Amino acid sequence: MLEIIFFHQIWEGVLMAFRKKAIIFCVFIGMVFLTLPLSAQWFYFGRNKVQYTNFQWQVLKTEHFDIYYYPEMEELAEQGAYLAERSYAYLENKFNFTINRRIPLIFYSSHLHFQQTNVTPGYIPEGVGGFFEFLKGRVVIPSNGNLNLFKKVIQHELVHVFMHAKVYFSNKEHGRFDGTYPPLWFVEGLAEYWSGNWDAQAEMVIKDAVLHNYIVPLSQLYTIAGTYTMYKEGQAIIEYIAEKYGEEKILLLMENIWKHSKFSDVFKEVIGKSYEEFDNEWLYYLKKRYYPLLKKQDFSRMITETIVSEGYNFKPAFYKSPEEDYLVFVGNHTGYSNIYMTPITNAKNHKRKYKILVKGGRSSDFETFHIFSSKIDVSPDGWLAFSSKSGENDALYIYDIPGEEIIRKFQWDDIVGIYSPSFSPDGQRIVFSGLSFNGYKDIFILELKNEELIRLTNDFYEDNAPSFSPDGKKIVFSSDRTIYGNEWCYNLFVYDLESHLTYYLTTGRQQDYTPVWSPNGNYIAFTSDRDSSLNIYIADLSQVQSWNDQTYLDIPIRQISHFANAAFDPEWMDNDNILFAVYENNRFQIRKLSNVNQKIAEDTLPQYNSPLLTNIHWKFDRLEGDKVLAKLEYKKRYNLDIAQTQVNQDPFWGTNGGALLAFTDVLGNDQFYILLYNNAQTRSDFLKSMNFAFTKVSLGKRTNYAYGIFRFAGRFFNFKDDFFYEDQFGGFFTISYPFSHFKRLEFTTNLSYSDKETTFTGRRFAWLTTNYLSFVHDNSIWSYTGPVEGERYNITIGNTYDLRFSNVNYWTFLADYRKYLRLSKNFTYASRYLTLINDGRETRWFYLGGSWDLRGYRRWSIRGEKVVFTSHELRFPFIDYLGIKFPFLSMVFPGIRGALFFDAGNAWNGNDWNGLLGSMGFGVRFNLGGFLVFRFDMGRKTDFKTIDKKWFTQFFFGWDF
Numbered sequence: 020m021l022e023i024i025f026f027h028q029i030w031e032g033v034l035m036a037f038r039k040k041a042i043i044f045c046v047f048i049g050m051v052f053l054t055l056p057l058s059a060q061w062f063y064f065g066r067n068k069v070q071y072t073n074f075q076w077q078v079l080k081t082e083h084f085d086i087y088y089y090p091e092m093e094e095l096a097e098q099g100a101y102l103a104e105r106s107y108a109y110l111e112n113k114f115n116f117t118i119n120r121r122i123p124l125i126f127y128s129s130h131l132h133f134q135q136t137n138v139t140p141g142y143i144p145e146g147v148g149g150f151f152e153f154l155k156g157r158v159v160i161p162s163n164g165n166l167n168l169f170k171k172v173i174q175h176e177l178v179h180v181f182m183h184a185k186v187y188f189s190n191k192e193h194g195r196f197d198g199t200y201p202p203l204w205f206v207e208g209l210a211e212y213w214s215g216n217w218d219a220q221a222e223m224v225i226k227d228a229v230l231h232n233y234i235v236p237l238s239q240l241y242t243i244a245g246t247y248t249m250y251k252e253g254q255a256i257i258e259y260i261a262e263k264y265g266e267e268k269i270l271l272l273m274e275n276i277w278k279h280s281k282f283s284d285v286f287k288e289v290i291g292k293s294y295e296e297f298d299n300e301w302l303y304y305l306k307k308r309y310y311p312l313l314k315k316q317d318f319s320r321m322i323t324e325t326i327v328s329e330g331y332n333f334k335p336a337f338y339k340s341p342e343e344d345y346l347v348f349v350g351n352h353t354g355y356s357n358i359y360m361t362p363i364t365n366a367k368n369h370k371r372k373y374k375i376l377v378k379g380g381r382s383s384d385f386e387t388f389h390i391f392s393s394k395i396d397v398s399p400d401g402w403l404a405f406s407s408k409s410g411e412n413d414a415l416y417i418y419d420i421p422g423e424e425i426i427r428k429f430q431w432d433d434i435v436g437i438y439s440p441s442f443s444p445d446g447q448r449i450v451f452s453g454l455s456f457n458g459y460k461d462i463f464i465l466e467l468k469n470e471e472l473i474r475l476t477n478d479f480y481e482d483n484a485p486s487f488s489p490d491g492k493k494i495v496f497s498s499d500r501t502i503y504g505n506e507w508c509y510n511l512f513v514y515d516l517e518s519h520l521t522y523y524l525t526t527g528r529q530q531d532y533t534p535v536w537s538p539n540g541n542y543i544a545f546t547s548d549r550d551s552s553l554n555i556y557i558a559d560l561s562q563v564q565s566w567n568d569q570t571y572l573d574i575p576i577r578q579i580s581h582f583a584n585a586a587f588d589p590e591w592m593d594n595d596n597i598l599f600a601v602y603e604n605n606r607f608q609i610r611k612l613s614n615v616n617q618k619i620a621e622d623t624l625p626q627y628n629s630p631l632l633t634n635i636h637w638k639f640d641r642l643e644g645d646k647v648l649a650k651l652e653y654k655k656r657y658n659l660d661i662a663q664t665q666v667n668q669d670p671f672w673g674t675n676g677g678a679l680l681a682f683t684d685v686l687g688n689d690q691f692y693i694l695l696y697n698n699a700q701t702r703s704d705f706l707k708s709m710n711f712a713f714t715k716v717s718l719g720k721r722t723n724y725a726y727g728i729f730r731f732a733g734r735f736f737n738f739k740d741d742f743f744y745e746d747q748f749g750g751f752f753t754i755s756y757p758f759s760h761f762k763r764l765e766f767t768t769n770l771s772y773s774d775k776e777t778t779f780t781g782r783r784f785a786w787l788t789t790n791y792l793s794f795v796h797d798n799s800i801w802s803y804t805g806p807v808e809g810e811r812y813n814i815t816i817g818n819t820y821d822l823r824f825s826n827v828n829y830w831t832f833l834a835d836y837r838k839y840l841r842l843s844k845n846f847t848y849a850s851r852y853l854t855l856i857n858d859g860r861e862t863r864w865f866y867l868g869g870s871w872d873l874r875g876y877r878r879w880s881i882r883g884e885k886v887v888f889t890s891h892e893l894r895f896p897f898i899d900y901l902g903i904k905f906p907f908l909s910m911v912f913p914g915i916r917g918a919l920f921f922d923a924g925n926a927w928n929g930n931d932w933n934g935l936l937g938s939m940g941f942g943v944r945f946n947l948g949g950f951l952v953f954r955f956d957m958g959r960k961t962d963f964k965t966i967d968k969k970w971f972t973q974f975f976f977g978w979d980f
Contacts, residue, residue: 063835064797064811066142067757070135070721071411076653076686081642083107085123087653087686092128094479095162095458097641099126099173104642106174113213114181115270116188122180123685124173125159128458129435131408133161137687137718142760145387148172151179154660155685163436164460164481166639167499167507175214182209185273193277201273202282204240208253209269215507217258219530219548223585223602224251226552229309230318230583231604236302238294242902242911248605259301264290316552316583319601319610326363326598327371327609330844333390335590335598335609338397338420346598347376347397347420348609349390349405353841354800354808355380356388358395358405360420363592363611376403377418377425381798381809383759384409384428394439394484394533394588398446402426406437406451410759413437415451415465429465431472436460439484439533443491450475450485450494462496462514475514476521479638480504484533485514489540492516493566495524496534497545503528505637511545511558513566523571524558526628533588534558542619544579544589544597549626553585554578555599555612557619575625579618655684657691675699677710688719698733707746708733724754729771738882739864743777749787765793770822785826791817799839803914804944804952805979807847807894812836819859829859837980847894851980853924855886865926870975873922875938875960881926888924890980897943915945918979920956923963937961938971944979952978 077093079086081100084107088096103124111117127133134143138152138159149160149172158176162169182201190198201209211221228234228248235243237256243249260268271289279285287293292300326335330352338345344363349356358377379385387408395405403418409428412435417427436454443450449465462475462482476482480500487494494514501510501523511524511531524543525531532553534545541561546553559575580586584603589612591597597612612618660683666676677696683689692714699708714727730748737743749771757763768790776782792815799809815833833855840848853872855865865886869878872888897917903910923937940958947953954975960967 063793063795063813063815064799066760066797067763068135068137068140068142068718069757069760070137070719070723072132072135073720074132078649078651078653079642080648080651081646082648083118083122085121085685087123087125089128091456092126092162092458094641095128095169096126097643097647098166098479098639099124099160099162099169100642100647101640102170102173103177104646106170106177110174110177110181110213114185114273116181116185118180118184120156122177123155123157125157125686127159127161128163128456129454130161130163131412131435133159133163139687145389146391149176151176151183153183155658155683156180157685162458164454164458165499166479166481167505170639171215171507175210178210178213179206182206182273186276189274190277195277199276199280199282199285201276202241203244204237204249204253204256205272205282206253207250208255208257211250211254212257212261217254219551219553219585221251221254222551223553224248225255225305226309226312227584227602227605228252229305230313233605234302234305236294236298238298242900244911255305256301259304260290312583316581319580319582319584319586319603320608324611324613325608326611327359327361328606329371331390331607332609333600333607334394334588335600336395336397336403337590337592337598338401338403339399340401340421344592346609347395347403348600349388349395351390353844354802356390358388358403358418363598376420376423377405377416379407380800381761383761384414386760389413389436389438392438394441396441398442399444400446402442402446404440404442404449406440411435415440415449417467427467429470434463441486443487444489445491448487448491450487452483452485452496462494475519480636481509483509486535488536489538495536495543497532500636501526502631502633502635502637505639511543515566520566522566522568523628523631524574525576526571526631531556535589535591537591537594539594541594542615544591544615546587546589546599550578550581552582553587554582555580555586555589555597557615559619559625571628572630573627575627577619577622577625579615579622580612653686655689657682657684657689686719688717690716690718692716692727700734722754722756724752726750726752737864738866738879740777741779743775745773745775747771747773747775747787761798762794762796765791765795767791767793773827783826784824785821786823787819787827788822789817789819791815791831793833799837802916803946804916805894806837806839806849808839808841810836810838827859827861829857829862832856845896847892849890849892849894849980851888851890853886853888857884867924867926870954870956870973871977871980873924873936873938874920874940874942874956874973875922875958875971876936881924881936883926883928885928886924886926889922890924891921892979893919894979901945912945912947915943916979918942918944920958935963937963940970951976 074089076087076089079088079096079100081104084103086096086100136159138157151158160172160176186200235252240249240252257269268289272285275289276285283294290297326346330350332348332350334349336347338347345360346363347360350359356379357375360374360376361371377385379388385407389406393406395403397403401420403420406413406415412430415429415437416425419426433456434453435456438452440449440451447467451463452460453463454460459479460481461477462485464473464475480498482496482498485494485496493516496512497509498512499509501508506528508528509530509532510526511534513522513524529547529549531545531547534543536543543558543560545556547556557577557579559577563570584601587600589597589599595615597615598609599612600607600609661681664678675696675698680693682691694712696710697708699705710731712727712729714725716725717723728750732746734742734744749769751769753767755763755765770788773785773787794814797811799806799811813835817831819827819829821827835853837851842848857863862884864882864884866879867873867881867886867888868876873881895917898915901912901915919941921939923935925936938958938960940956942954942956944952944954954977956973957970959970
């Protein structure tokens with residue numbers, strides 16, 4: 020459930036995707052043009068998007084949509100088609116607007132499949148639930164076993180489709196083709212408001228922000244752009260406007276957007292108040308709404324014991340070793356998600372010690388822990404059961420805590436996702452929730468002795484968080500198979516393993532989650548949003564002798580926590596103490612609730628389940644019959660994505676200009692790029708200086724490849740050949756095979772005819788063949804200005820040879836290793852070791868100097884056929900947050916970083932080594948707009964004999980190495 024908190028951050032990912040498309044092509048053409056990894060000194064890292072699954076795409080055509088799906092999820096696609104058409108009708112009325120084109124919807128049955136999409140080139144984190152991409156107007160959504168969330172995200176993304184079209188139309192109708200666009204808080208707030216009701220998630224975030232005084236006023240909302248708090252505040256603002264001023268004001272904010280260049284002016288005209296005036300009223304309303312709650316509710320930190328507060332912490336499990344009681348949990352303290360263990364003993368007087376049991380995010384075995392959605396469990400013998408993405412599907416692991424090793428790993432071809440594994444009392448069975456290829460989530464039991472897998476449920480309902488009873492004869496789980504399920508409600512159910520019957524444990528229009536049996540079997544603890552916030556409840560089974568269809572009516576439900584914040588994932592330590600996770604003060608922490616039996620006894624007015632008037636199961640309709648216009652096999656059709664032209668005038672090189680065109684299919688699997696430009700200096704040189712490159716990139720399979728042809732001709736300059744003319748045409752082929760998300764093997768070859776004339780050596784002809792083989796590894800994680808933890812390395816060997824005339828023949832070797840050691844949460848020691856060698860006839864030179872390598876020396880001033888270089892930095896926070904507000908502009912600079920640096924290296928030809936050069940000093944970096952890093956360095960140079968007395972300064976752009 021908690022992954023919902025982060026899924027709307029895709030907006031920034033979509034914007035970044037467009038930047039990456041341009042970057043990918045420019046770097047690619049640059050590599051072809053240079054015919055060796057000269058510029059690739061800087062651009063050869065990055066994690067892999069692995070196409071594990073061979074999808075056989077189909078197209079379902081409805082009245083307004085082209086829906087792309089694969090056969091295994093056909094039923095789910097038909098349900099999605101019904102939901103999409105229903106949402107279209109609803110939003111057409113809300114927006115008073117009609118979309119005059121067919122909308123492409125791309126469905127995936129699981130988030131693991133969704134991460135393989137090529138609609139956006141970047142990596143999709145686990146929290147992202149879908150996105151709208153407006154180059155082709157595509158909407159991409161996974162189901163992941165939750166039909167109600169599937170319905171909400173479909174409608175959420177279609178709000179973006181309608182809003183984008185309506186705002187564009189409003190601007191265009193009044194002649195403003197570069198018109199105003201709503202800010203992100205409005206875009207996402209409206210999508211949330213018109214895609215579902217105010218729920219416990221929204222209540223959790225806004226109430227916590229108000230009661231802990233970090234609620235950000237509308238006038239300052241730009242300072243937290245892109246955060247989940249901003250998304251929920253946007254929803255709260257839209258909802259308040261609709262209630263206070265009328266929902267018609269929301270439409271007017273879009274319809275009048277053409278009148279002003281700033282949205283704040285549109286807001287003032289429509290609402291009648293400036294941002295600041297609105298803040299006074301809205302913030303006062305929030306305080307009046309939430310402050311009185313503290314009369315009956317408590318911050319959990321005031322009445323419970325905090326076990327873990329550092330970082331982000333989820334999914335507590337209890338381990339009782341012979342020596343001590345331990346908390347085992349999934350957490351993210353530095354950027355990587357790990358499974359930690361810590362003693363539960365009170366650590367108020369000393370620093371709590373954490374032991375990492377399993378490191379996540381660094382290797383293909385433990386790529387993703389599903390930190391928000393999958394519980395973990397520890398058996399009495401100290402075996403830890405957890406799931407993690409490993410290759411194409413999830414794997415179920417068993418880790419021996421005393422032995423400190425993985426002892427079992429299970430994977431199944433038809434089970435894509437594995438969630439919340441739990442041991443039986445004897446440790447011989449594991450029950451878990453499994454997501455199948457068709458997109459449905461069911462309950463499975465694994466017999467550890469013979470590795471037999473038993474399926475307990477098999478339908479489209481979402482079954483979550485199963486847990487054994489102390490006698491091992493029953494399983495309790497949370498599910499939307501309740502009669503209220505189509506209202507996005509979850510009740511608890513008990514599955515009898517002897518009779519194979521399922522019984523209601525709770526009923527009602529609420530969301531009951533993560534049930535777990537007490538050791539004595541008398542109680543089941545769970546969390547529920549029954550009082551609008553998530554709190555801990557107890558189902559009292561102490562009087563239950565046997566189970567039947569009416570047992571649920573006699574089970575008292577007692578609330579044992581009255582927190583002002585949200586509680587999750589209760590876990591029994593013994594019969595009187597519970598561990599739980601909590602969201603408080605914008606952090607996820609783990610706490611201990613003691614004296615549970617006393618709290619149960621104090622609840623003298625328990626709730627009882629409402630009787631069921633029917634036992635008919637709910638279902639979403641499927642779009643069938645004449646409403647399905649066609650079902651077809653997917654055939655690739657290519658449309659223009661990008662068309663960009665540029666003309667520039669240079670006093671030395673003259674006038675040049677060109678155009679870039681990019682075409683892709685709707686799934687983004689095939690991409691075509693056409694580059695045309697001319698750099699003629701005279702009219703007679705026009706045809707002679709016509710340049711082009713045609714490239715096809717194929718990303719639909721695990722092995723990615725590209726090929727193309729090119730012709731580059733004109734006058735060029737490098738420091739070895741001085742000014743020269745070269746006419747080069749040929750073709751190339753490159754292939755990349757990813758072993759995992761972190762490692763890949765690449766091979767590039769090209770064949771070209773080169774006619775080159777230099778000032779000093781005259782004219783030479785060559786048929787050049789260039790071949791490079793590279794192995795790349797990258798598991799680094801990044802902060803605002805560059806990597807802060809992990810490692811990256813690239814090893815490349817290659818050869819360039821003149822097949823016809825033997826005028827060119829040289830080999831190339833590159834080794835680049837970078838290590839990022841996290842000294843503490845905010846301090847990183849970064850080191851880099853680089854070797855570059857070209858040796859042979861007509862070699863190319865490598866270069867050092869400038870802000871990216873040997874600082875203090877002019878850019879490209881150190882050059883030669885061979886390079887050695889090392890750089891070391893201590894990276895630390897300089898200014899956490901800097902905001903500047905002008906009357907006409909507001910600017911935010913989060914995470915300004917400082918660095919102490921030391922560089923050493925040199926370049927040389929042949930055997931003319933003349934010693935190391937170096938520099939040392941300090942610098943400041945800050946990120947602007949999420950894609951551009953400003954760098955300022957100051958220091959002194961050295962030849963390791965003396966140190967310059969003069970200080971140098973350098974200013975440039977670029978990420979930290």
